[in-house]
Amino acid sequence: MVLFGNAQGLYAMHLAMFHRPHDVQAVLRIHLADPAADARLRRQLQRQPALWTLEPERFDLDRLAPASPAPLQRFGAQLFRAHFERGGHPELARQQVVVDAVLLFQPLDPAYHQQPALRYRLIGTGRQRFLLKRLDSRPDADLLLAVTVSARTPQTELQRDGQGWPTDPRHWSARLSAQQGAAWTVTHVLYADDADLH
Template sequence: MRFAALLATAMLVSGGAFAADVTYGEHGMALFGGKDGLYASHLPMFHAPHDYQVILQVHVANAATDAALRKRLDGKTALWTIAPEKFELSRLAPQAPSPLKQFKADLVQGHFEQGGKTQYAASTIVVDNVLMFRKLSPEQHASSIATYMQIGSGQQRYLVKHIDGRPDYDHILSYRAAPGAATDDITVIKQDLRQPSPAELATALHTRCDAIKGTVYYYTDDLK
């Protein structure tokens, strides 16, 4: 009996098949950022284990890889993704009893499930900060506005849309902020699943239209 109890405990600790956490799975993420910071946005769905919107600030444990990756990204809009080992997404929740501090992942140029090419295999990703952790509702509901969270506080920033309706769209974009610009969330009128135009976003940010550098990630298929 003692051996069986120890085996069960070991499987739970290791994240084996015995583990009952419904958030256990392979949680792909969009990767973006540059010299001022690296960020990972979980690619969510409206069903377990992926029914959470999670945004992380991260770095790569290997300093040379981290520096090379930041240089290659550096505010650009080309899509990169993270294909991680399986883990419990709940461990990224605020005040999680066993918080996830790091995980192994392939860093992929392009979408890891849509022909992307691995550039840095089996990298150790260190979680520096959890910027957002929200459970998504599976109910069909409409929203008349789109709210975007600002990420970054310097000149190079990003906007990530709050997923707050169903159907909805996952949207990350890059923009260049004016010195001293506010870091508050912004809102724009939501028109079905259409991306807001640069002009709409610029108006909400009180900046010039050419400050909007472009979309890093936009996807609707998993959020219908």
């Protein structure tokens, strides 16, 4: 799972694939049960946005579904700086991750198809937020951006015509500012990958 956040909140994004049991796009609002570790992690992510991942203990993703009879409330995990399957460095071992809310739970359609417009979900509160690409085509790509917006910007879902997913923050800043009619600044591309979504 990709771990991201700042002083206002922590989030985890499941790294989806087009096969069971990973065929769900899911985003959670979380916190660490250890208050000192939680505060330290928030400070670190606020000060220096970067790719972090968490390797969770095994659990059934269906427990994150809105109608689950046994909703997942917490799980054990090890936290890594960078991608835990690609040489990431372990930072926090044996953490209990508390699930505060499931912000997105969307099963993936395995059929090959392309949507005419790309959709993005804005996550977080305050001025520093995150823009997440919705997975609704095949092939597709994970994309997670750190953005600065007006504090009054509502939680929203955005659309962008065309295909492709540029990873240059300047491209995104210009496109989003023009589309939204206000200054949006993409400060970091936190995660961009299509290896598992063919």
